[in-house]
Amino acid sequence: xxxxxxxxxxxxxxxxxxxxxxxxxxxxxxxxxxxxxxxxxxxxxxxxxxxxxxxxxxxxxxxxxxxxxxxxxxxxxxxxxxxxxxxxxxxxxxxxxxxxxxxxxxxxxxxxxxxxxxxxxxxxxxxxxxxxxxxxxxxxxxxxxxxxxxxxxxxxxxxxxxxxxxxxxxxxxxxxxxxxxxxxxxxxxxxxxxxxxxxxxxxxxxxxxxxxxxxxxxxx
Numbered sequence: 001x002x003x004x005x006x007x008x009x010x011x012x013x014x015x016x017x018x019x020x021x022x023x024x025x026x027x028x029x030x031x032x033x034x035x036x037x038x039x040x041x042x043x044x045x046x047x048x049x050x051x052x053x054x055x056x057x058x059x060x061x062x063x064x065x066x067x068x069x070x071x072x073x074x075x076x077x078x079x080x081x082x083x084x085x086x087x088x089x090x091x092x093x094x095x096x097x098x099x100x101x102x103x104x105x106x107x108x109x110x111x112x113x114x115x116x117x118x119x120x121x122x123x124x125x126x127x128x129x130x131x132x133x134x135x136x137x138x139x140x141x142x143x144x145x146x147x148x149x150x151x152x153x154x155x156x157x158x159x160x161x162x163x164x165x166x167x168x169x170x171x172x173x174x175x176x177x178x179x180x181x182x183x184x185x186x187x188x189x190x191x192x193x194x195x196x197x198x199x200x201x202x203x204x205x206x207x208x209x210x211x212x213x214x215x216x217x218x219x220x
Contacts, residue, residue: 012038012052018204019056022064022093029092029119034060036115037083044111046083057205063089065200065209066144066169070097074141077102077161079131080148081112086171087144088115091124099124100138102131135160146171151183151212159190162216168192170212180212192216 041047063086078087202208
């Protein structure tokens, strides 16, 4: 690869106009997070070497689209938070919601705690471990996840963390319909209902975000 090509790939994406629209008065905190993620994300293994030119659209705003779907005053568990997407982004944008960021890797947890302290996020807490280690430890109103695993595996890991009538909000790709079909028995076993795939952000971003949305349990 040519030197100039490497330099081009390393150029941080300019902040899209949609960022300020989506973040509102939280935009400064989101910018601070973006700056640090761009500076240290690859070194810490949080983002790949080719992600800087699409950091805002593919990662930050792709996560931010979930913010309007979160229940006011609720508790959200974000599974496999990694570098903070979507959980930490949502923690920035929704200070009225309590977030548990579930992440097994120590270096990522250290990063997340550092960001939480630096940004003054009193609503956001890191839980080091795998989702199944916290079954029975706490309950959430909603669960988010991004690029973790297929529904067939993700549902059994996450449903035990939900309150009755809680909601799953999973950021998914183009194969989501096939995932739903492959997970039919699992979805039925765990009482997952009112399933829908919604597309968010089409009016603000160049590419919309697919979200698997469903409730869990018998009652609403």
